[in-house]
Amino acid sequence: PGPGHDLRQGQPDAASFPRSAWLAAARRALVAAPNEAFGPGDPQGRRELRTVLADYLARARGVRTDPDRIVVCSGFAHALRLLFDGATPVLPPAEHGPLAVEAYGLGFHRGLLAAAGVTTVPLPIDERGARTGELAQRPDVRTALLTPAHQFPTGGPLHPGRRAAVVDWARGRGGLVLEDDYDGEFRYDRQPVGAVQGLDPERVVYLGSTSKSLTPALRLGWMVLPDHLVDRALAAKGEREGWASALDQLTLAEFIDSGGYDRHVRRMRRRYRDRRDQLVAALAARAPHVEVSGIAAGLHAVLRLEPGTERSVLKAAAYRGLAVDGLADYRHPAIGEEAMPAVDGLVVGYATPPDHAYPAALDALCDILPPCA
Structure with missing residues:
Protein backbone atom coordinates (compact mmCIF):
# COMPACT_ATOMS: atom_id res chain seq x y z
CA PRO A 1 0.00 0.00 0.00
CA SER A 16 -6.09 18.65 -13.11
CA PHE A 17 -4.88 17.37 -16.46
CA PRO A 18 -7.16 19.12 -19.01
CA ARG A 19 -8.65 15.95 -20.48
CA SER A 20 -11.53 17.51 -22.41
CA ALA A 21 -9.43 20.34 -23.87
CA TRP A 22 -6.62 17.92 -24.75
CA LEU A 23 -9.06 15.54 -26.45
CA ALA A 24 -10.56 18.40 -28.47
CA ALA A 25 -7.06 19.52 -29.51
CA ALA A 26 -6.19 15.94 -30.51
CA ARG A 27 -9.27 15.72 -32.71
CA ARG A 28 -8.50 19.00 -34.45
CA ALA A 29 -4.85 18.02 -34.89
CA LEU A 30 -5.71 14.64 -36.40
CA VAL A 31 -8.19 16.15 -38.84
CA ALA A 32 -5.64 18.74 -40.00
CA ALA A 33 -2.60 16.42 -40.02
CA PRO A 34 -1.01 15.76 -43.43
CA ASN A 35 -0.68 12.15 -44.50
CA GLU A 36 3.10 12.20 -44.05
CA ALA A 37 2.62 12.78 -40.32
CA PHE A 38 1.67 9.11 -40.04
CA GLY A 39 4.97 7.92 -41.49
CA PRO A 40 8.46 7.74 -39.95
CA GLY A 41 9.12 10.67 -37.64
CA ASP A 42 11.54 13.54 -38.14
CA PRO A 43 14.19 13.38 -35.36
CA GLN A 44 14.04 17.17 -35.02
CA GLY A 45 10.33 17.00 -34.18
CA ARG A 46 7.20 18.05 -36.01
CA ARG A 47 7.54 21.43 -37.69
CA GLU A 48 4.09 22.41 -36.37
CA LEU A 49 5.22 21.98 -32.76
CA ARG A 50 8.58 23.67 -33.24
CA THR A 51 6.89 26.68 -34.83
CA VAL A 52 4.40 27.25 -32.02
CA LEU A 53 7.07 26.54 -29.40
CA ALA A 54 9.32 29.23 -30.84
CA ASP A 55 6.47 31.73 -30.54
CA TYR A 56 5.34 30.59 -27.09
CA LEU A 57 8.82 30.50 -25.55
CA ALA A 58 9.59 33.97 -26.89
CA ARG A 59 6.35 35.34 -25.48
CA ALA A 60 6.26 33.52 -22.13
CA ARG A 61 9.95 32.99 -21.28
CA GLY A 62 11.90 35.53 -23.33
CA VAL A 63 13.67 32.82 -25.33
CA ARG A 64 15.27 33.97 -28.59
CA THR A 65 14.98 31.23 -31.18
CA ASP A 66 13.38 30.00 -34.39
CA PRO A 67 11.92 26.58 -35.27
CA ASP A 68 15.16 25.36 -36.86
CA ARG A 69 17.02 25.66 -33.53
CA ILE A 70 14.54 23.55 -31.57
CA VAL A 71 14.93 19.79 -31.21
CA VAL A 72 12.05 17.86 -29.64
CA CYS A 73 12.87 15.15 -27.09
CA SER A 74 10.97 13.12 -24.51
CA GLY A 75 11.86 15.20 -21.45
CA PHE A 76 14.76 16.61 -19.45
CA ALA A 77 16.41 13.25 -18.72
CA HIS A 78 16.31 12.40 -22.43
CA ALA A 79 17.88 15.77 -23.21
CA LEU A 80 20.75 15.01 -20.81
CA ARG A 81 21.30 11.64 -22.48
CA LEU A 82 21.41 13.27 -25.91
CA LEU A 83 23.86 15.89 -24.69
CA PHE A 84 26.26 13.57 -22.86
CA ASP A 85 25.56 9.88 -23.50
CA GLY A 86 25.42 7.45 -26.40
CA ALA A 87 27.63 6.81 -29.41
CA THR A 88 27.51 10.41 -30.69
CA PRO A 89 26.71 12.75 -27.76
CA VAL A 90 26.31 16.46 -28.43
CA LEU A 91 28.87 17.30 -25.73
CA PRO A 92 31.32 14.39 -25.47
CA PRO A 93 32.69 14.20 -21.89
CA ALA A 94 36.24 13.70 -23.18
CA GLU A 95 35.98 16.94 -25.15
CA HIS A 96 34.09 19.12 -22.69
CA GLY A 97 35.55 17.96 -19.37
CA PRO A 98 33.75 18.21 -16.02
CA LEU A 99 30.26 19.67 -15.73
CA ALA A 100 29.50 22.25 -13.04
CA VAL A 101 26.18 21.57 -11.28
CA GLU A 102 24.39 23.14 -8.34
CA ALA A 103 25.26 21.73 -4.93
CA TYR A 104 21.66 20.62 -4.45
CA GLY A 105 19.78 18.77 -7.18
CA LEU A 106 18.26 15.45 -8.19
CA GLY A 107 20.46 12.44 -7.50
CA PHE A 108 18.81 10.74 -10.48
CA HIS A 109 20.31 13.33 -12.81
CA ARG A 110 23.75 13.03 -11.19
CA GLY A 111 23.55 9.26 -11.61
CA LEU A 112 22.60 9.60 -15.25
CA LEU A 113 25.57 11.90 -15.86
CA ALA A 114 27.95 9.61 -13.96
CA ALA A 115 26.81 6.65 -16.08
CA ALA A 116 27.70 8.69 -19.17
CA GLY A 117 31.20 9.28 -17.84
CA VAL A 118 30.60 12.89 -16.81
CA THR A 119 32.34 14.21 -13.69
CA THR A 120 30.16 16.76 -11.90
CA VAL A 121 31.63 19.65 -9.93
CA PRO A 122 29.26 21.11 -7.29
CA LEU A 123 28.71 24.87 -7.10
CA PRO A 124 27.73 26.17 -3.64
CA ILE A 125 24.35 27.91 -3.31
CA ASP A 126 23.33 30.89 -1.20
CA GLU A 127 20.34 33.24 -1.06
CA ARG A 128 21.27 34.58 -4.52
CA GLY A 129 21.37 31.15 -6.16
CA ALA A 130 24.41 29.26 -7.44
CA ARG A 131 27.71 31.02 -6.71
CA THR A 132 28.66 31.20 -10.35
CA GLY A 133 31.69 33.40 -9.62
CA GLU A 134 33.49 30.28 -8.39
CA LEU A 135 33.51 28.90 -11.95
CA ALA A 136 36.55 31.10 -12.59
CA GLN A 137 38.49 28.95 -10.10
CA ARG A 138 37.98 25.83 -12.24
CA PRO A 139 39.81 26.29 -15.57
CA ASP A 140 38.94 22.69 -16.51
CA VAL A 141 35.17 23.44 -16.47
CA ARG A 142 33.56 24.75 -19.66
CA THR A 143 29.91 23.83 -19.11
CA ALA A 144 27.50 24.57 -16.25
CA LEU A 145 24.02 23.13 -15.62
CA LEU A 146 21.76 25.53 -13.70
CA THR A 147 18.10 25.99 -12.66
CA PRO A 148 18.02 29.83 -12.79
CA ALA A 149 14.26 30.47 -12.54
CA HIS A 150 13.70 28.42 -9.36
CA GLN A 151 16.67 26.53 -7.98
CA PHE A 152 15.78 22.91 -7.34
CA PRO A 153 15.17 22.13 -4.57
CA THR A 154 16.18 25.09 -2.38
CA GLY A 155 13.79 27.46 -4.16
CA GLY A 156 15.67 30.67 -4.89
CA PRO A 157 16.13 32.36 -8.29
CA LEU A 158 19.54 33.12 -9.73
CA HIS A 159 20.40 36.77 -9.00
CA PRO A 160 20.40 39.05 -12.09
CA GLY A 161 24.06 39.87 -11.62
CA ARG A 162 24.96 36.20 -11.53
CA ARG A 163 22.82 35.48 -14.58
CA ALA A 164 24.80 38.03 -16.58
CA ALA A 165 28.10 36.88 -15.05
CA VAL A 166 27.63 33.22 -15.96
CA VAL A 167 26.90 34.16 -19.57
CA ASP A 168 30.05 36.30 -19.62
CA TRP A 169 31.96 33.34 -18.17
CA ALA A 170 30.67 31.06 -20.95
CA ARG A 171 31.70 33.60 -23.60
CA GLY A 172 35.16 34.01 -22.15
CA ARG A 173 35.68 30.29 -21.62
CA GLY A 174 34.23 29.29 -24.98
CA GLY A 175 31.75 27.20 -23.02
CA LEU A 176 28.05 26.70 -22.47
CA VAL A 177 25.33 27.22 -19.90
CA LEU A 178 22.68 24.48 -19.80
CA GLU A 179 19.49 26.11 -18.54
CA ASP A 180 16.98 23.75 -16.96
CA ASP A 181 13.91 26.01 -16.89
CA TYR A 182 12.50 24.20 -13.88
CA ASP A 183 9.22 25.76 -12.69
CA GLY A 184 9.85 28.74 -14.95
CA GLU A 185 6.13 29.25 -15.62
CA PHE A 186 5.02 29.00 -11.98
CA ARG A 187 5.96 32.19 -10.16
CA TYR A 188 3.26 33.47 -7.78
CA ASP A 189 4.50 36.73 -6.27
CA ARG A 190 5.41 38.48 -9.52
CA GLN A 191 5.78 37.92 -13.26
CA PRO A 192 8.15 35.05 -14.06
CA VAL A 193 11.74 36.08 -14.75
CA GLY A 194 12.80 35.56 -18.36
CA ALA A 195 15.13 32.78 -19.41
CA VAL A 196 18.91 33.23 -19.26
CA GLN A 197 18.98 32.02 -22.87
CA GLY A 198 17.69 35.42 -23.97
CA LEU A 199 21.02 36.96 -22.91
CA ASP A 200 23.03 34.92 -25.41
CA PRO A 201 21.37 32.22 -27.57
CA GLU A 202 24.79 31.01 -28.80
CA ARG A 203 26.09 30.29 -25.30
CA VAL A 204 22.98 28.88 -23.59
CA VAL A 205 21.18 25.60 -24.24
CA TYR A 206 17.59 25.99 -23.04
CA LEU A 207 15.84 22.82 -21.80
CA GLY A 208 12.10 22.55 -21.12
CA SER A 209 9.32 19.99 -20.92
CA THR A 210 5.64 19.43 -20.16
CA SER A 211 6.35 17.32 -17.06
CA LYS A 212 5.28 19.97 -14.53
CA SER A 213 3.00 22.15 -16.64
CA LEU A 214 0.85 19.27 -17.96
CA THR A 215 1.94 15.76 -16.94
CA PRO A 216 5.08 13.60 -16.97
CA ALA A 217 2.99 10.93 -18.74
CA LEU A 218 3.07 12.97 -21.95
CA ARG A 219 6.85 12.52 -22.41
CA LEU A 220 7.50 15.66 -24.42
CA GLY A 221 10.34 18.14 -24.02
CA TRP A 222 12.57 20.38 -26.12
CA MET A 223 16.07 21.70 -26.47
CA VAL A 224 16.66 25.20 -27.82
CA LEU A 225 20.18 25.00 -29.16
CA PRO A 226 22.90 27.29 -30.48
CA ASP A 227 23.16 26.97 -34.26
CA HIS A 228 26.39 24.98 -34.14
CA LEU A 229 24.87 22.23 -31.97
CA VAL A 230 21.70 21.47 -33.95
CA ASP A 231 23.32 19.01 -36.35
CA ARG A 232 25.07 17.27 -33.46
CA ALA A 233 21.77 16.87 -31.63
CA LEU A 234 20.13 15.40 -34.71
CA ALA A 235 23.03 12.97 -35.13
CA ALA A 236 22.62 11.93 -31.49
CA LYS A 237 18.91 11.25 -32.02
CA GLY A 238 19.39 9.18 -35.17
CA GLU A 239 17.66 9.13 -38.54
CA ARG A 240 14.13 8.59 -37.20
CA GLU A 241 12.21 9.82 -34.18
CA GLY A 242 12.23 6.99 -31.67
CA TRP A 243 11.03 8.73 -28.51
CA ALA A 244 8.34 11.39 -28.93
CA SER A 245 5.02 10.47 -30.57
CA ALA A 246 4.28 12.57 -33.65
CA LEU A 247 0.58 12.52 -32.76
CA ASP A 248 1.29 13.89 -29.27
CA GLN A 249 3.48 16.56 -30.84
CA LEU A 250 0.70 17.61 -33.20
CA THR A 251 -1.79 17.69 -30.32
CA LEU A 252 0.50 19.81 -28.16
CA ALA A 253 1.07 22.18 -31.10
CA GLU A 254 -2.69 22.60 -31.51
CA PHE A 255 -3.20 22.92 -27.74
CA ILE A 256 -0.67 25.76 -27.56
CA ASP A 257 -1.80 27.46 -30.78
CA SER A 258 -5.47 27.48 -29.70
CA GLY A 259 -4.65 29.11 -26.34
CA GLY A 260 -5.51 26.00 -24.34
CA TYR A 261 -2.02 25.70 -22.90
Whole structure:
Protein backbone atom coordinates (compact mmCIF):
# COMPACT_ATOMS: atom_id res chain seq x y z
CA PRO A 1 0.00 0.00 0.00
CA GLY A 2 1.05 3.57 -0.64
CA PRO A 3 1.60 6.19 2.06
CA GLY A 4 -1.34 7.57 3.97
CA HIS A 5 -0.31 11.11 3.02
CA ASP A 6 1.88 12.00 0.05
CA LEU A 7 3.82 15.26 0.10
CA ARG A 8 6.68 14.16 -2.13
CA GLN A 9 7.93 16.63 -4.70
CA GLY A 10 8.05 16.19 -8.45
CA GLN A 11 4.43 15.46 -9.29
CA PRO A 12 1.90 17.92 -10.70
CA ASP A 13 -1.76 17.60 -9.76
CA ALA A 14 -2.75 14.56 -11.84
CA ALA A 15 -6.47 15.25 -11.43
CA SER A 16 -6.09 18.65 -13.11
CA PHE A 17 -4.88 17.37 -16.46
CA PRO A 18 -7.16 19.12 -19.01
CA ARG A 19 -8.65 15.95 -20.48
CA SER A 20 -11.53 17.51 -22.41
CA ALA A 21 -9.43 20.34 -23.87
CA TRP A 22 -6.62 17.92 -24.75
CA LEU A 23 -9.06 15.54 -26.45
CA ALA A 24 -10.56 18.40 -28.47
CA ALA A 25 -7.06 19.52 -29.51
CA ALA A 26 -6.19 15.94 -30.51
CA ARG A 27 -9.27 15.72 -32.71
CA ARG A 28 -8.50 19.00 -34.45
CA ALA A 29 -4.85 18.02 -34.89
CA LEU A 30 -5.71 14.64 -36.40
CA VAL A 31 -8.19 16.15 -38.84
CA ALA A 32 -5.64 18.74 -40.00
CA ALA A 33 -2.60 16.42 -40.02
CA PRO A 34 -1.01 15.76 -43.43
CA ASN A 35 -0.68 12.15 -44.50
CA GLU A 36 3.10 12.20 -44.05
CA ALA A 37 2.62 12.78 -40.32
CA PHE A 38 1.67 9.11 -40.04
CA GLY A 39 4.97 7.92 -41.49
CA PRO A 40 8.46 7.74 -39.95
CA GLY A 41 9.12 10.67 -37.64
CA ASP A 42 11.54 13.54 -38.14
CA PRO A 43 14.19 13.38 -35.36
CA GLN A 44 14.04 17.17 -35.02
CA GLY A 45 10.33 17.00 -34.18
CA ARG A 46 7.20 18.05 -36.01
CA ARG A 47 7.54 21.43 -37.69
CA GLU A 48 4.09 22.41 -36.37
CA LEU A 49 5.22 21.98 -32.76
CA ARG A 50 8.58 23.67 -33.24
CA THR A 51 6.89 26.68 -34.83
CA VAL A 52 4.40 27.25 -32.02
CA LEU A 53 7.07 26.54 -29.40
CA ALA A 54 9.32 29.23 -30.84
CA ASP A 55 6.47 31.73 -30.54
CA TYR A 56 5.34 30.59 -27.09
CA LEU A 57 8.82 30.50 -25.55
CA ALA A 58 9.59 33.97 -26.89
CA ARG A 59 6.35 35.34 -25.48
CA ALA A 60 6.26 33.52 -22.13
CA ARG A 61 9.95 32.99 -21.28
CA GLY A 62 11.90 35.53 -23.33
CA VAL A 63 13.67 32.82 -25.33
CA ARG A 64 15.27 33.97 -28.59
CA THR A 65 14.98 31.23 -31.18
CA ASP A 66 13.38 30.00 -34.39
CA PRO A 67 11.92 26.58 -35.27
CA ASP A 68 15.16 25.36 -36.86
CA ARG A 69 17.02 25.66 -33.53
CA ILE A 70 14.54 23.55 -31.57
CA VAL A 71 14.93 19.79 -31.21
CA VAL A 72 12.05 17.86 -29.64
CA CYS A 73 12.87 15.15 -27.09
CA SER A 74 10.97 13.12 -24.51
CA GLY A 75 11.86 15.20 -21.45
CA PHE A 76 14.76 16.61 -19.45
CA ALA A 77 16.41 13.25 -18.72
CA HIS A 78 16.31 12.40 -22.43
CA ALA A 79 17.88 15.77 -23.21
CA LEU A 80 20.75 15.01 -20.81
CA ARG A 81 21.30 11.64 -22.48
CA LEU A 82 21.41 13.27 -25.91
CA LEU A 83 23.86 15.89 -24.69
CA PHE A 84 26.26 13.57 -22.86
CA ASP A 85 25.56 9.88 -23.50
CA GLY A 86 25.42 7.45 -26.40
CA ALA A 87 27.63 6.81 -29.41
CA THR A 88 27.51 10.41 -30.69
CA PRO A 89 26.71 12.75 -27.76
CA VAL A 90 26.31 16.46 -28.43
CA LEU A 91 28.87 17.30 -25.73
CA PRO A 92 31.32 14.39 -25.47
CA PRO A 93 32.69 14.20 -21.89
CA ALA A 94 36.24 13.70 -23.18
CA GLU A 95 35.98 16.94 -25.15
CA HIS A 96 34.09 19.12 -22.69
CA GLY A 97 35.55 17.96 -19.37
CA PRO A 98 33.75 18.21 -16.02
CA LEU A 99 30.26 19.67 -15.73
CA ALA A 100 29.50 22.25 -13.04
CA VAL A 101 26.18 21.57 -11.28
CA GLU A 102 24.39 23.14 -8.34
CA ALA A 103 25.26 21.73 -4.93
CA TYR A 104 21.66 20.62 -4.45
CA GLY A 105 19.78 18.77 -7.18
CA LEU A 106 18.26 15.45 -8.19
CA GLY A 107 20.46 12.44 -7.50
CA PHE A 108 18.81 10.74 -10.48
CA HIS A 109 20.31 13.33 -12.81
CA ARG A 110 23.75 13.03 -11.19
CA GLY A 111 23.55 9.26 -11.61
CA LEU A 112 22.60 9.60 -15.25
CA LEU A 113 25.57 11.90 -15.86
CA ALA A 114 27.95 9.61 -13.96
CA ALA A 115 26.81 6.65 -16.08
CA ALA A 116 27.70 8.69 -19.17
CA GLY A 117 31.20 9.28 -17.84
CA VAL A 118 30.60 12.89 -16.81
CA THR A 119 32.34 14.21 -13.69
CA THR A 120 30.16 16.76 -11.90
CA VAL A 121 31.63 19.65 -9.93
CA PRO A 122 29.26 21.11 -7.29
CA LEU A 123 28.71 24.87 -7.10
CA PRO A 124 27.73 26.17 -3.64
CA ILE A 125 24.35 27.91 -3.31
CA ASP A 126 23.33 30.89 -1.20
CA GLU A 127 20.34 33.24 -1.06
CA ARG A 128 21.27 34.58 -4.52
CA GLY A 129 21.37 31.15 -6.16
CA ALA A 130 24.41 29.26 -7.44
CA ARG A 131 27.71 31.02 -6.71
CA THR A 132 28.66 31.20 -10.35
CA GLY A 133 31.69 33.40 -9.62
CA GLU A 134 33.49 30.28 -8.39
CA LEU A 135 33.51 28.90 -11.95
CA ALA A 136 36.55 31.10 -12.59
CA GLN A 137 38.49 28.95 -10.10
CA ARG A 138 37.98 25.83 -12.24
CA PRO A 139 39.81 26.29 -15.57
CA ASP A 140 38.94 22.69 -16.51
CA VAL A 141 35.17 23.44 -16.47
CA ARG A 142 33.56 24.75 -19.66
CA THR A 143 29.91 23.83 -19.11
CA ALA A 144 27.50 24.57 -16.25
CA LEU A 145 24.02 23.13 -15.62
CA LEU A 146 21.76 25.53 -13.70
CA THR A 147 18.10 25.99 -12.66
CA PRO A 148 18.02 29.83 -12.79
CA ALA A 149 14.26 30.47 -12.54
CA HIS A 150 13.70 28.42 -9.36
CA GLN A 151 16.67 26.53 -7.98
CA PHE A 152 15.78 22.91 -7.34
CA PRO A 153 15.17 22.13 -4.57
CA THR A 154 16.18 25.09 -2.38
CA GLY A 155 13.79 27.46 -4.16
CA GLY A 156 15.67 30.67 -4.89
CA PRO A 157 16.13 32.36 -8.29
CA LEU A 158 19.54 33.12 -9.73
CA HIS A 159 20.40 36.77 -9.00
CA PRO A 160 20.40 39.05 -12.09
CA GLY A 161 24.06 39.87 -11.62
CA ARG A 162 24.96 36.20 -11.53
CA ARG A 163 22.82 35.48 -14.58
CA ALA A 164 24.80 38.03 -16.58
CA ALA A 165 28.10 36.88 -15.05
CA VAL A 166 27.63 33.22 -15.96
CA VAL A 167 26.90 34.16 -19.57
CA ASP A 168 30.05 36.30 -19.62
CA TRP A 169 31.96 33.34 -18.17
CA ALA A 170 30.67 31.06 -20.95
CA ARG A 171 31.70 33.60 -23.60
CA GLY A 172 35.16 34.01 -22.15
CA ARG A 173 35.68 30.29 -21.62
CA GLY A 174 34.23 29.29 -24.98
CA GLY A 175 31.75 27.20 -23.02
CA LEU A 176 28.05 26.70 -22.47
CA VAL A 177 25.33 27.22 -19.90
CA LEU A 178 22.68 24.48 -19.80
CA GLU A 179 19.49 26.11 -18.54
CA ASP A 180 16.98 23.75 -16.96
CA ASP A 181 13.91 26.01 -16.89
CA TYR A 182 12.50 24.20 -13.88
CA ASP A 183 9.22 25.76 -12.69
CA GLY A 184 9.85 28.74 -14.95
CA GLU A 185 6.13 29.25 -15.62
CA PHE A 186 5.02 29.00 -11.98
CA ARG A 187 5.96 32.19 -10.16
CA TYR A 188 3.26 33.47 -7.78
CA ASP A 189 4.50 36.73 -6.27
CA ARG A 190 5.41 38.48 -9.52
CA GLN A 191 5.78 37.92 -13.26
CA PRO A 192 8.15 35.05 -14.06
CA VAL A 193 11.74 36.08 -14.75
CA GLY A 194 12.80 35.56 -18.36
CA ALA A 195 15.13 32.78 -19.41
CA VAL A 196 18.91 33.23 -19.26
CA GLN A 197 18.98 32.02 -22.87
CA GLY A 198 17.69 35.42 -23.97
CA LEU A 199 21.02 36.96 -22.91
CA ASP A 200 23.03 34.92 -25.41
CA PRO A 201 21.37 32.22 -27.57
CA GLU A 202 24.79 31.01 -28.80
CA ARG A 203 26.09 30.29 -25.30
CA VAL A 204 22.98 28.88 -23.59
CA VAL A 205 21.18 25.60 -24.24
CA TYR A 206 17.59 25.99 -23.04
CA LEU A 207 15.84 22.82 -21.80
CA GLY A 208 12.10 22.55 -21.12
CA SER A 209 9.32 19.99 -20.92
CA THR A 210 5.64 19.43 -20.16
CA SER A 211 6.35 17.32 -17.06
CA LYS A 212 5.28 19.97 -14.53
CA SER A 213 3.00 22.15 -16.64
CA LEU A 214 0.85 19.27 -17.96
CA THR A 215 1.94 15.76 -16.94
CA PRO A 216 5.08 13.60 -16.97
CA ALA A 217 2.99 10.93 -18.74
CA LEU A 218 3.07 12.97 -21.95
CA ARG A 219 6.85 12.52 -22.41
CA LEU A 220 7.50 15.66 -24.42
CA GLY A 221 10.34 18.14 -24.02
CA TRP A 222 12.57 20.38 -26.12
CA MET A 223 16.07 21.70 -26.47
CA VAL A 224 16.66 25.20 -27.82
CA LEU A 225 20.18 25.00 -29.16
CA PRO A 226 22.90 27.29 -30.48
CA ASP A 227 23.16 26.97 -34.26
CA HIS A 228 26.39 24.98 -34.14
CA LEU A 229 24.87 22.23 -31.97
CA VAL A 230 21.70 21.47 -33.95
CA ASP A 231 23.32 19.01 -36.35
CA ARG A 232 25.07 17.27 -33.46
CA ALA A 233 21.77 16.87 -31.63
CA LEU A 234 20.13 15.40 -34.71
CA ALA A 235 23.03 12.97 -35.13
CA ALA A 236 22.62 11.93 -31.49
CA LYS A 237 18.91 11.25 -32.02
CA GLY A 238 19.39 9.18 -35.17
CA GLU A 239 17.66 9.13 -38.54
CA ARG A 240 14.13 8.59 -37.20
CA GLU A 241 12.21 9.82 -34.18
CA GLY A 242 12.23 6.99 -31.67
CA TRP A 243 11.03 8.73 -28.51
CA ALA A 244 8.34 11.39 -28.93
CA SER A 245 5.02 10.47 -30.57
CA ALA A 246 4.28 12.57 -33.65
CA LEU A 247 0.58 12.52 -32.76
CA ASP A 248 1.29 13.89 -29.27
CA GLN A 249 3.48 16.56 -30.84
CA LEU A 250 0.70 17.61 -33.20
CA THR A 251 -1.79 17.69 -30.32
CA LEU A 252 0.50 19.81 -28.16
CA ALA A 253 1.07 22.18 -31.10
CA GLU A 254 -2.69 22.60 -31.51
CA PHE A 255 -3.20 22.92 -27.74
CA ILE A 256 -0.67 25.76 -27.56
CA ASP A 257 -1.80 27.46 -30.78
CA SER A 258 -5.47 27.48 -29.70
CA GLY A 259 -4.65 29.11 -26.34
CA GLY A 260 -5.51 26.00 -24.34
CA TYR A 261 -2.02 25.70 -22.90
CA ASP A 262 -1.96 29.31 -21.69
CA ARG A 263 -5.37 28.89 -20.05
CA HIS A 264 -4.25 25.68 -18.35
CA VAL A 265 -1.03 27.24 -17.03
CA ARG A 266 -2.94 30.25 -15.66
CA ARG A 267 -5.41 27.92 -13.93
CA MET A 268 -2.67 25.78 -12.44
CA ARG A 269 -0.72 28.84 -11.35
CA ARG A 270 -3.73 29.91 -9.26
CA ARG A 271 -4.22 26.38 -7.95
CA TYR A 272 -0.62 25.85 -6.88
CA ARG A 273 -0.44 29.33 -5.37
CA ASP A 274 -3.49 28.48 -3.26
CA ARG A 275 -1.89 25.19 -2.22
CA ARG A 276 1.29 26.97 -1.16
CA ASP A 277 -0.74 29.59 0.72
CA GLN A 278 -2.53 26.82 2.63
CA LEU A 279 0.82 25.30 3.59
CA VAL A 280 2.18 28.65 4.78
CA ALA A 281 -1.02 29.36 6.75
CA ALA A 282 -0.95 25.96 8.43
CA LEU A 283 2.66 26.45 9.49
CA ALA A 284 1.96 29.98 10.75
CA ALA A 285 -0.84 28.63 12.93
CA ARG A 286 0.81 25.47 14.25
CA ALA A 287 4.56 25.77 13.71
CA PRO A 288 5.44 29.45 13.34
CA HIS A 289 9.08 28.74 14.17
CA VAL A 290 9.51 26.74 10.94
CA GLU A 291 10.72 28.86 8.03
CA VAL A 292 9.51 28.35 4.47
CA SER A 293 12.56 29.21 2.40
CA GLY A 294 12.78 30.28 -1.23
CA ILE A 295 10.42 32.32 -3.36
CA ALA A 296 6.68 31.79 -3.90
CA ALA A 297 6.99 29.58 -6.97
CA GLY A 298 6.86 26.04 -8.22
CA LEU A 299 5.24 22.88 -6.92
CA HIS A 300 7.21 22.43 -3.70
CA ALA A 301 8.59 24.34 -0.73
CA VAL A 302 11.55 23.78 1.59
CA LEU A 303 10.93 23.90 5.35
CA ARG A 304 14.05 24.77 7.35
CA LEU A 305 14.55 22.65 10.45
CA GLU A 306 16.76 23.02 13.50
CA PRO A 307 20.24 21.55 12.95
CA GLY A 308 20.41 17.85 13.67
CA THR A 309 16.64 17.22 13.51
CA GLU A 310 16.04 16.18 9.88
CA ARG A 311 16.54 12.43 10.35
CA SER A 312 14.32 12.23 13.41
CA VAL A 313 11.59 14.22 11.66
CA LEU A 314 11.72 11.86 8.67
CA LYS A 315 11.42 8.87 11.02
CA ALA A 316 8.38 10.48 12.65
CA ALA A 317 6.90 11.09 9.20
CA ALA A 318 7.35 7.45 8.19
CA TYR A 319 5.72 6.32 11.45
CA ARG A 320 2.78 8.63 10.73
CA GLY A 321 2.42 7.36 7.14
CA LEU A 322 3.55 10.68 5.65
CA ALA A 323 5.74 10.51 2.54
CA VAL A 324 8.04 13.54 2.39
CA ASP A 325 11.65 14.10 1.34
CA GLY A 326 14.59 15.31 3.38
CA LEU A 327 16.82 18.06 2.03
CA ALA A 328 19.96 15.98 2.62
CA ASP A 329 18.88 13.55 -0.11
CA TYR A 330 19.50 16.25 -2.72
CA ARG A 331 22.95 17.36 -1.58
CA HIS A 332 25.86 16.64 -3.91
CA PRO A 333 28.15 14.12 -2.19
CA ALA A 334 31.28 16.03 -3.19
CA ILE A 335 30.30 19.37 -1.62
CA GLY A 336 32.16 19.86 1.66
CA GLU A 337 31.00 21.57 4.84
CA GLU A 338 33.69 24.21 4.40
CA ALA A 339 32.31 25.16 0.98
CA MET A 340 28.66 25.08 2.01
CA PRO A 341 27.44 23.99 5.46
CA ALA A 342 24.62 21.45 5.34
CA VAL A 343 21.13 22.65 6.30
CA ASP A 344 18.41 20.44 7.75
CA GLY A 345 15.06 20.66 6.02
CA LEU A 346 12.07 19.03 4.39
CA VAL A 347 11.20 19.25 0.69
CA VAL A 348 7.40 19.40 0.68
CA GLY A 349 5.50 18.83 -2.56
CA TYR A 350 2.10 20.49 -2.28
CA ALA A 351 0.77 19.63 -5.76
CA THR A 352 0.37 15.86 -5.38
CA PRO A 353 -2.48 15.24 -2.88
CA PRO A 354 -6.05 15.43 -4.15
CA ASP A 355 -8.14 18.26 -2.71
CA HIS A 356 -9.97 16.09 -0.19
CA ALA A 357 -6.67 14.71 1.20
CA TYR A 358 -4.62 17.90 1.35
CA PRO A 359 -5.86 19.27 4.73
CA ALA A 360 -5.17 15.94 6.43
CA ALA A 361 -1.71 15.82 4.84
CA LEU A 362 -0.95 19.28 6.23
CA ASP A 363 -2.16 18.18 9.68
CA ALA A 364 0.14 15.17 9.54
CA LEU A 365 3.05 17.40 8.48
CA CYS A 366 2.50 19.84 11.33
CA ASP A 367 2.21 16.95 13.80
CA ILE A 368 5.69 15.62 13.02
CA LEU A 369 7.49 18.97 13.09
CA PRO A 370 9.59 19.47 16.24
CA PRO A 371 8.52 22.16 18.70
CA CYS A 372 10.38 25.42 18.98
CA ALA A 373 13.75 24.93 20.66
